Each structure stands twice: as structure tokens, then as C-alpha cells.
Amino acid sequence: MTSDSKTIRHEKLSRLQMGGKARTLEICSGAGGLSLGMLKAGFDLSAHIEFDPEAAKSYALNFGGADARSSAWARPRDMVETTAAQLVAELGFKTKAAESFDVLAAGLPCQAFARIGRSKLRSVAGEEDAFQKDPRASLYRHFLQFVEDTQPLAIIIENVPDILNFGGHNVPEEICETLEQSGYRARYTILNAAYFGVPQVRERLFIVALADALDQVPEFPDPTHFLDLPKGYEGSRRVALKHVSDSSRYFHPIPVPDPKLPLAVGTREAIGDLPVITEHFKDPATIRRRKLSADLPYQANIGALSDYAHLMRSWGGFATSGSSDGHLVRVTPRDFPIFSRMAVGDDYPMARRIAEKLLAETLAQAGIADIGQDSQTYLDIRAKIVPPYDPAKFPNKWWKLDPDKPSRTLTAHMGKDTYSHIHYDSKQRRTVSVREAARLQSFPDGFQFAGAMNAAFRQIGNAVPPLLGYAVASSLLAQLGCHVSRPEVEKKVARRRAA
Template sequence: MAADSIRIRRDKLARLQAGGKARTLEICSGCGGLSLGLMAAGFELSAHIEMDPEAAESYAINFRGDHALDSAWARPRDMERSTAAQLVSELGLATSAADSFDVLAAGLPCQAFARIGRSKLRSVAGEEDAFQRDPRASLYRRFLQFVEDTQPLAIIIENVPDILNFGGHNVPEEISETLEQRGYRVGYTILNAAYFGVPQVRERLFIVALANVLDETPRFPTPTHFLNLPKGYEGSRRVALKHVDHDCRFFHPIPTPDRRLTDAVGAAEALGDLPRISEHANNPSVIRKRRLTDLIPYRETSSALPAYASAMRNWPGFETTDATDGHLVRLTPRDFPIFYRMRSGDDYPMARAIAEKMFADALEAHGLSRARKDSKAWCELRASIVPPYDPDKFPNKWWKLDPRKPSRTLTAHMGKDTYSHIHYDSAQRRTVSVREAARLQSFPDGFRFAGAMNAAFRQIGNAVPPLLGLAVAQVVMAQLQQAGSRKKETKRRAA
């Protein structure tokens, strides 16, 4: 390892010891889920790189401080076409790229790594291994160049667990080996958001690397909430962990929650105080005219506000009082009666069975029980009631929230449809709103999203849950502070 790199990192540690704030560069920041956690843990959000214009605008709206919305700081950027030196120059920083940042974080694009993304790539390319040639799969190598250029004291990388088994290759192990060679102690593991107060069962892979000058071995947060993982998640873990064995030096055992902990946050606790939305069914013109930024008062409740809802209303810097925005839902009138009849936990095969029963009743009511199945009247009536998707091919396309349990994983696909998250309140007979999706992802109510409804859903689904990001960031911050205190004490004794 070059002497210059050691000197740069020691100078950064000395700066933190003197009371300086840990300056963070976040790559592929999205709208800022991880950023919220970093900021709440005490990190300074010095710069970010995000190529999606709407996500970059959301980031600027929420974190810009004294920066103008049209400033260089707020501009969208592509990590493949940007360098740390260019970024520092455009931002007008007085320091070099190597001297400007103490922490480097990234939520690298996961489409090529996630199994759902791999299937889509196969269907588009018509080739079994198309996901391995997706250029997004090699962005982690570009990220390693940013490590070289910025010489951070701490590194945080987030991705889907399937990155552990990328065509039989353990990518985090490769990243860890490379970082070790560059003077870092590295660890990686899988964390479930529900274990850290997020009302969502979301598994994510985290890599943490700490510069050797800190003399700290990476640690990961201890769960604060208990949950028995739903059926299917253990199987997904096994597939992801197939190539993680005793030879993987950097893997940390997955944290498991103590049964004595507080139960994981359920959907009703997370959403119960938000406004009831019924306009989509009885007056859809209201929804069509409503803007994402329109404020609607919270629901009045006779009981005390749940701790989670209170936290979302009172997140420092994003507090709300009487109302919040984001109350847009999709207008899908054919399916409202199905949503009403579904029970909590029902998926698409059950929804389809409900629709078939409704169709049979409608045929009887319209006197079409003996009509030919290819007749215009029969076909039109069926299309008005029964969704066209094959339940064998789309078993998880629909799902109705269980008010007592955390939600399933939110994905970027919510930008196209939200049937994966149907509201548990049958009387409202709808999918979740933008604000409800944000709540399930642990975005505070004062966080604003740029763009229209679909863009907001996509940003939310792509984001790191802020509370999960906070849990990781707090541990990293504690280790930075501990290293700084230890170095201070060593100097004091030497004097």
C-alpha cells in the first residue's frame, strides 16, 4: 500500500479527532434513503452521484441546505462518466478528491444481481446468461476506482443478497479481497430491515470496510425487533448463500433477533394514522386532479399515536404537524371489488378465484349463463371483472397486506403497478398510496418526492430503508469515534 494513501487517511483521522464532521460521498444515492440514515447518525452529506433525474431532484429538495436546486451540487450524474476529480472541481471544493471525503457509500444498481431482474434480462435478450453481461453488473469495479481516488476511512456498500451468487460467483468476496489489498478491514453480511424497526421484510447485503489506520474490525448492528421470517425468505437466503462457506473470510454470520425483543412493526401500526382514501372509488376525478404535493390532514384517532407513526412524523429535519402529502393511488376500478373481498395475506391465485366467482354470479345476473364463451357479451363481461394474468405464472403479482405483520419487500416495479401491496383495510379497496409506500420503507412524512406518482413509487422501491441505513451508519460512526478517541488517548499518554 502506497505511503501517500496511509498519510492521507491518517490526516483524515486527525481531522475527525479535532472535531471535524465525517464528510460523505454517496454514489448511486437514489432519492436518499441511505443518506437519511447517514445524516441522522451524524455524517455530513458532502456530495452525491445519481443519474436518475427525478431521484436526483428528490435528493436535492430534501438535502440541499444552502445549495440551489439548479446548482452543480444538485445536478444528476452518471457514475460511469464521472470521476471524483471532476466532481470536486464542479462543486468548487478547495481540497483534492483524495482529501475531500472521509466516507464513501453506495447503493449500487441491483437489477442484474436480483433474480427478478435476471429473469427480465433473459426475456429481453433471449439468452440464459444475459444478466452476467449487463453493464450494471460491473459497476462495482467502477466503484472501486472511486475508492482509489478518494481514499475514504470508511466504506458502506448495499445491494441485494443475490450478489452473493452471481452466476456462481461471490461478488462481495471479490470486493472484500480487493479492499483488503488496498488497506482496509472488511466484512459483509445480510440484514433484514424488519429486524431494525422497518415495517417491511426486506433482505439486503451490506459490505463495510474500515481503513487499517482506524485499527477497527467492521461490526454490524444488533437487531432491535423480532420476527419469524415468512415462508420463502429462508429459501431465498439459502440460494444466495450457496457460495458462502468457510473459505469466505469476510462473511459475518447473519444477525438473528432475540425472541424477547419488541415484535416487528406491522402494517396497521405503520399506516393506521394516515388519511383514509376512498375518492378513487366514489369520485375518481378527485384523484385525477390531486397532485403529489397536496397536503391532507392526518386521521384523528382516539388512542395514542403508535411509536412508529410518531417517529415518521417527528424525524429531525423532516417534521410534520397536521398533514402530509403523497396521497395518490392507482385508478383500477375493475379490481376494487376484488380488493374488497380479499383477505389479509391473499395473493393473486386467491384474487383470481374471487374474480371467477364474481364473474359466475354476474353471468347469472345478466342472464348469460348459457351464452357462448366466444360471444361478445360473454367476453366483455369477463374482461370487466376478471384480471387476465395466469395465476400459475404470476402467483405473487398481487398481495394484500396483513395489518399485524410487516409488509413484503417493496421494489422499483411499484413504479409500474402496486398490486404487490394492496391495503389491508377492505373498506378502502385499493393499493397503497405513495405516502403509505414511503411509510413502509421508513421515509419520514416530511420527505418530499419529485416527479409524478410512478416516479415516486420507483424511487421508494429503489431506496435503502432509512431506518436500516441508520442502524448501519450508527455502528460505523461509533467505530470512527472510538478510533479517534483511542488515538487521542495514545497521543495524550505519549505527551
């Protein structure tokens, strides 16, 4: 560290101690899941960088003000080609890059860390090395450059747990060591979104680093909800932790929820008040004409609204009144009868068996039960009823939500296939809608997504769940010595729970 770096960081700390808001730059922001959590906690969203055009537009729609669509906030940017100095100039800042941000956040693609060894990280300062030309390493090198150029007081990095065992390397361990050399105290751990009020079992790796000027070791939030992790997630966690040494100075023990905490939010609590959708099989033309921005009224006469649904409708700055948008679903007629017969928790092998039974029933009703399976008639009927995927190769391709438990992990692949999340209500016989996916990711109903249905699903699946982001941000803000925001709606929810 140079004396200039220390001076800049101490000046930023003094500004926060005088009551200033913590200013954030987020790199690879996506639509803004982490940003939304940070905003809720009380951070100032000063700038962001996002390469995907539709995600950048979504970010601007929700955080960019009245002229969002045409503003500099809506412009997609490549972090490799954009410098911090260029960014502050384009956004009209009156300060230099090193003076402009207190917190640097990033959800860098995991490919950025492929085969980065300890010696390669140390040589990032400019030593000639052919390995450094690997484009998959460039994003991390550029992230380190943003650290140098912005001199943040705090850093948040989010990624998948597999980054702990990426080609045999524990990348977070290496990142923390590198940041330590730049004047930060860094720690990493795994957080599960379901432990923090998100109706989804989603494991994510977080690194938090604090400048030495703060004289603190990074901490992580305590869980607010209890869940026994499904076996599949426990197994994945064990694999990810394989390269975490017992002697690591940087690994923070994974927070474990107290069984006395409220149970994790189930999918019925999360989406049960949203509109019933049946047009896809009753009147497909109607849903094909529906826009993502079209509002539909919430269900009426459903009894008491869950605390979670109340929060999703009342989130500060994103509240809705009587209706919400995003009620688009995939129109795939072949599979509607299968969805209807699937039981809660059924996966693709069971769906395939149901389809085979439907095929047998159809052939019997047509009086051709004994038709040869090589005949074109049989093959044509089969193609209209039975999905072609091999159950042995796609055991988890389909899954029907359990109304009493959190959802499985949402992925960006939902932009191409939502069958991993089939609605628990058999009468609706469909996969989840865009708004339901957003709810499962903890995006409030007033949050808008740019682009068409597939783009919205992709943005949702890529995002950090806002409530998980809020938990991490609240913990960080307290360590920065700032007041953690408690919007009125949260106080109301807390009072309701206490009652």
C-alpha cells in the same frame, strides 16, 4: 498502498478524533434512503452521484438547501463519466478529492458485478483483458477508482443478497479481498430491515470496510426487533448463502434477533394514521387532479399514535404538522371489488377466484348465467371483471397487507404496478398510496419525492430503508470514534417505550 495514501487516511482520522464530522460521498444514491439514515446518525452529507434525474432532484429537494432545484446537487450524473475531481469542482469544494471525504457509500446495481471473477478483480489496475470491456463490469471498476481517488476511511456497499451467488460467484467475497489489497479490512453480511424497526421484510447484503489506520474489524448493528422470517425469505436466504464458504475470513454471521426484543413493526402501526382514501371509486376525477405535493390531514380520533407513526411525523429535519403529502393511488376500477373481498394475506390466485365469482354473480344478475363463453357479450363482461393474468405464472402478483405483520419487500417495479401491496382496509379497496409506500420503507412524512406518482414509487422501491441505513451508519460511526446522534425525538420515543 502508497505512503501518500496512508498519510491522507491518518490525517482524516486525526480530524475525526478532534471532533470533525464524518463527510460522506454516496454513489448511486437514489432519492437518498441510505443518506437519510446516515444524516440521522450524525454524518455530513457532502456529495452524491445519481444518474436518474427524478431521484437526483428528490435528493436535492431533501438535502440540498434553499436553492435545491437549481443547485449542482440536483444535477444527474453518471458515475462512469464523472470523476471525483470533477465532482468536487462542480460542487465548489476548496479541497482536493482525496481530502474531501471520509466515507464512501454505494448502492451499485447488481448488474455491475455480472461474471466478475477473482482474477478479473485483481486485474482492475489496467491489464488488457477483453472481459473487462463488459459494460456490466464497468461500474465496479469505476467504484474502485473512486476508492483510489477519495481515500475514504470507511466504505459501505449495499446490494441484493443474490450477489452472493451471482453466476456461481460470491462477489462480496471478491470485493472484500480486493479492498484488503487496498489497505482495508472488509466484512459482509445480510441484514433484514424488519429487524431494525422497518415495517417491511427486506433482505439486503451489506459490505463494510475500514481503513487499516483504524485498526478495527468491521462490525454490524444488533437487531432491535424480533421477527420469525416467512418461509419464502428463509428459502431465498439459503440459496444466496450457497457460495459462502465456512472458512471465509470476510463473512460476518447474519445477526439473529432475540425473541425477547419488541416485535417487528406491523403495517397498521406503520400507516394506520394516514388519511382514508376513497376518492378513487367515489370521485375518480378528484384523485386524478390531485398533485403528489398536495397535503391531506392525518386521521383524527384514532386513539394513541404508534411509536412508529410518531417517529415518521417527528423525524428531525423532516417533521410534519397535521398533514402530509403523497396521497395518490392507482385508479383501476375493474379491481376495486376484488380488493374489497380479498382477505388479509390473499394473493393473486385467490384474487382470481374472487373475480370469477364476481363474474358469475354479474351474469346471474343480468339473467344471462347460461351465456356461451365464446360469445362477444360474455368476453366483454369478463374483461371488465376478471384480470387476465395466469395464476400459475403470477402467484405473487397481488398481495393484501397483514395489519399485524411487516409488509413484503417493496420493489422498484411498484413504479409500474403496486398490486403487490394492497391496503389491508377492505373499505378503501385500493393499493397503497405513495406516502404509505414511503412509510413502509421508513421514509419520514416530511421527505419529498420529485416527479409524478410512478417515479415516486420507483424511487421508494429502489431505496435503502432509512432506518436500516441509520442502524448501519450508527454502528459505523461508533467504530470511527464519533458521537452517534440521538435526536430529541428518539429520546422521547425511547422514554415512551420505557414507560
